[in-house]
Amino acid sequence: MRVSREQAAKNREKIVEVASREFRDKGFDGIGVADLMKSAGLTHGGFYGHFASKDDLIAEACGTAMDHSTGKWAKLIETSPENALSLIVESYLSKAHRDDNANGCPMAALAPEIARQGNPVRERFTRGLRDSLDVLLEAMPSGRPGERRREATLATMAGLVGTLVLSRAVNDPDLAEEILAIGRARLGKDG
Amino acid sequence: MRVSREQAAKNREKIVEVASREFRDKGFDGIGVADLMKSAGLTHGGFYGHFASKDDLIAEACGTAMDHSTGKWAKLIETSPENALSLIVESYLSKAHRDDNANGCPMAALAPEIARQGNPVRERFTRGLRDSLDVLLEAMPSGRPGERRREATLATMAGLVGTLVLSRAVNDPDLAEEILAIGRARLGKDG
């Protein structure tokens, strides 16, 4: 039943990848270690050879989810630097993103739960947020003092997260769409 | 062991009040029915005389938490209508609110978890959000088209929630305070 070191490393990556999606979809308490391992094609007991605890996996899964999300933005900026902000806002506040929690922004899916986690999780998350802010800053229109640009970046990030979070929680499709649409109109043109 | 109808009604209210605080503090999965009843001064088994299920309580606790939160804003508007928006933003994005999840805004504490709940919970939440938006609209500066005012209201609400949520999730106190401060500066003066 033993596999090669290479395969073991791949198995570990697979666990993190599955977890990062399942946690965003169901929340940290909405999915157990046994089911995560099953989704990764492994058995329950093998988990603790890769991670010290579920919390340990949560920290890593949050980190990679943030990195992945930031990577998408970086790619948009690289592709078309001139209207990057507009592209980021349009995709972030799209119906597709709203309806795909599992592959979307970990902040919108998990931020309040992360706030309740221990220091290792929050530390890893904070690093991911800093990186994400650095990337978003590049997408913000220049031609203003650096301090102002930093402010606009943070305000845009908060606006994006708040908008998506409210749109998802709401039961009425019309209200959910109105929230998204207003967010797109106001955040896409900078602050 | 039986109590009067009046006392039973009070007990029910107490359960909802305790639950609305504990849920905001620990999340829906972070506190069990037995512990909630203990905090309310009752025993586990008595719960199901008052509520059909934990989900049932979640819906009601979300609703009253939203109503309570909206009531605070309404009071601020009544007290000083001229600078109500600024007062709302200052209190919402205060350190005190950030550090008191249990008595604070249920959206910032629970929105992503609410999004994963069934229709009854989300319906009750949606009603609470609509009411809250109606109240916040009154605090927005007038002197502009109604449509624009509605947009500014929704954008402000999303900005408030996103700002508080990020500030709480972050591990570094300086970054957490920077996020709050920028939110206060930008949202207090309308959009």
Added chain:
DNA sequence: ATTATCTATAGATCTATAGATAATGC
């Protein structure tokens, strides 16, 4: 020989229910 994974299980939860108890309200 080492070790990645497996099976099996301990021990601690959690929601919900059954049936007993005792005070209220007719």
Added chain:
DNA sequence: ATTATCTATAGATCTATAGATAATGC
């Protein structure tokens, strides 16, 4: 007599560990 609450427990989780197994890597 009704009913709000209590005790006790069923049944289903969940995290984590112990010990067996079998393939890798020396």
